[in-house]
Amino acid sequence: MKTFQEFGLEPKILRAITEMGFEESTPIQEKTIPLAMEGRDLIGQAQTGTGKTAAFGVPLIHKIAIQEERIVALIMCPTRELAIQVAEEIGKLGRFKGIRSLPIYGGQDIVKQIRALKKKPQIIIGTPGRLLDHINRKTIKLDDVQTVVLDEADEMLDMGFMDDIQSILKLVPAERHTMLFSATMPSNIQKLAQQFLRNPEHISVIPKQVSAPLIDQAYIELNERQKFEALSRLIDMESPDLAIIFGRTKRRVDELAEALQKRGYAAEGLHGDLSQNQRDNVMRKFRDGSIDVLVATDVAARGLDVSGVTHVINFDLPQDPESYVHRIGRTGRAGKEGTAWTFVTPREIDHLHLIEKVTRHKINKKPLPSIAEAIEGKQKMTAERILDAMQSDAYGEFKGVAIQLLEQYDSVNLIAAALKLLTGEKKEIEIELTPEEPMRARKKKFDVRSSGRRVGGYGSGGSSGGDRRNDRPGGGYGSSSGSNSRYPRKDGSNYGPRDGSSGSSYRGNSSSEGRSSSPRERDYGSGSRDRSKTTNNS
Template sequence: MSTFAEFGLEPDVLQAISEMGFEEATPIQAKAIPVAIAGKDMIGQAQTGTGKTAAFGIPMISKIAASEDRIVALIMAPTRELAIQVSEEIEKLGRFKGLRSLAIYGGQDISRQIRSLRRKPQIIIGTPGRLLDHINRKTIKLDDVQTVVLDEADEMLDMGFMEDIQSILKLVPEARQTLLFSATMPANIQKLAQQFLREPEHVKVESKLLSAPSIQQFYVEIQERMKFDGLCRLLDMEPPELAIIFGRTKRRVAELSEALMKRGYACDGLHGDLSQNQRDAVMRKFRDGSIDILVATDVAARGLDVSGVTHVINFDLPQDPESYVHRIGRTGRAGKEGTSWSFVTHRETDHLHFIEKVTRHRISKKMLPTLSEAMEGKQKVLAERIMETVRSDEEVNPYKWVAMQLLEQYDSVELLAAAMKLLNGDKKDVNIELTPEDPVRSKKRKFEGGRSGGYGSSGGSGRRYGGSGGQGGGSGSWRQSGQGRGDRGPGGYNGGRKPYGSGNRYGGSGGGNGNRDEGGYRDNRGGRPERKDDYRGNRSQNEDFVKV
């Protein structure tokens, strides 16, 4: 695997990458970044969740000067959810360079976006329909764009945005770099590439993400601030022989390993800031049993081959399914069973379900043990350790004289309980504070629409996916026509079954004046638009639907 330092990136970009917790490039990043830095056009073929945003974002940000006051980079995405997600990552990557980026998408007040454009962002991330709105209003000019990215191009074309994309690309200078990313390469994508890319290099990464069946996979839904106490309960209730706990960043690993040691657990941390000698010392302790818990980042744990790991705990969810599979693969080796636990905050449940979908494995939800259950579990382990010592050949004679003296003064039950407390190393009163980590954003897009009409009946006759338009309500989900476009006809999906009337393709005639896609995920039943700023006569308010 390549490190980001190998790409010759400037310090500001490397610092941002490090702050985000990325230490080594994913396969698509390792292949795509050098091509993009060289200024070549590229087709990147990889599944969602493989690190595509950084694959095009890092080279793009490396080329832009903070003093630039024009739009020099344009990223097109199929949905508002993806546009927001990409925008957030681009903002993080460019933070130390002082770059400005802006997400443009339907469903948000356009006047608010116009005000934000006055800040002169260098990078625009947008959905095709709303981008055309701004271009037509002359609030966005593409005369100085040097780099164009088409993210998830196959989804954009599936959603009917081919004409919009073509219209936008024709307004961008020909002397530009174009990067096209797509999970699949159907004929329409190839046609688009032939039309707008110049001698592109094709970078492809195959997905091989199937998790091992010998690993029991569980997750716990938990608040960020409760994670540490939850982890302690889990370790007490289900003591591992050897466990690897994964944190997302070096800071997290350092803080968590120190916190566990303060609570009395035999633990150490492994992350990228350790020297080779320090790393070797930690691994020696883990292999010889001096410690039974190793806290590590993904990169630091890569390449480790330790037999006997019984538990993997994702204290922080990984960024992508590939990392999840690599993590849990540390247990369940050589035909033995293993157990993995993942801590998931409420905002990360969509990301967990995305991991399930890609790995094709259901992760079972469980409840954390209560405090009393955890204490009982730990006491059972201590009792077993004491009995093993009594039954073994270990020399206990040096302790017998002291034991007999104590028995003359105190009750035997109280003495044994006190000894167990000391063995327990219980330090629950130690105050622990961990720096909170941001939740992982799901790669999965949701059904989101705009303001009026749309998915559901906006007229009186349709029930789902259509119906004739009511007041102000366009009714299909993909490309329905309003006044001025008569190519779809009335009708649509009635009750989710077959098209009726003359409509096709999730259609329905719009009762508003919009050209297309004015619908949202909404059941207006002939009612008024949800909001007044409907942008009548303009483009999509519903450009954020995924293919159904």
């Protein structure tokens, strides 16, 4: 594999790449970056988890002049989660050069986005519906765009965005550089490529297995309310040297870190709201072993390179297979074996199967650890600590007391008491965590209100929609089952009120925002009027 130094990149970009923990390029990056830097149109066929974002992001940032004050690059993504994720990586790659980028997606206050656009970003990362909204408002102009990237194009077309994409691309100058990335190459993708790309190079990188073979992967199926007890037992049973636990949101990370501390574990949280000093302090403790459990969000853990991480635990299932690969890749490094556990609720089994399909790796199901297994694990760890101390020969000063005790007491009882003391008492403190909505695999479904026209949607398990109220976990954990807030779609718009009342169930408040009511506008959100309980993904 080539190193990034071999691509002829400017030092500020190389510095950003180094600080993100990347050294050698991945196959898709090695093939894409040289062609993209030459301005060649290309079709990249690659699964998530292969480094696509850097493949198009690095040459994009390399080409943009820092003094540029126009929108010169447009990246289109199917969902707001992907738009946020791509924007994060583009921000990191371009931070030392000073490149300005902005994510545009439904579900976020449109007035806030309009204010951000006045700071003259050079790169826009957006979902098609919200992009069209801004184009219609004349808050985004594409007259000066020189590069267009279509990321996960097959997903965008599956979600019904073909018309939107065509409308947007017709507004971009014909003399442009276009890159299309897709995991699959169905006929509609080929048609799109023929229409908008000029003699594209076709790059195909289909990995045999995305996830690392040295990582022992397993999942536990359980209910949301069982997760914390399962985590406590798992830590006790496995006795990790260093473990990273992944939560989906900043709130989850904060609550989980605090709960583990209450139970007596040496744990701290890491997420995007921490200052650089706080981050550095947490990471210093984790590296020197002052804490042995790090609870983190995906964004916070990107680029982390800590040797000796023996376990990764996905407390919440990640949004997509790429995130799963990034998460478990924190362990099993430098030829060492690692272990990755994933908690999956019954409604998330389909999403787990999607991860297995993309990573081409079967994840074994294992039972919830029992209390007996947890106790046995803690006792084993304590015994190992005693044996390690014996190997060190640094216990001579204690031999006198040991001889005296052995003369008075039974040796088995003495060692049992010592083991009990060293193992410590588990603090039986009641823990309540705010539940997270389950991840659901993406399903193609038909909207009867659109004359059978297929639109994108997210089915819950094997169903094709259903009452979203039934997707809520059981009681407890401070759930607000009686509230009138809305369930957000994947890209930010709402499914409709939880209480079953009528409302703008698929179209947000289009009348107040001056939008059309096409069913594919589901990523428009409800602009400044949005009151949905959206997930914070940083």
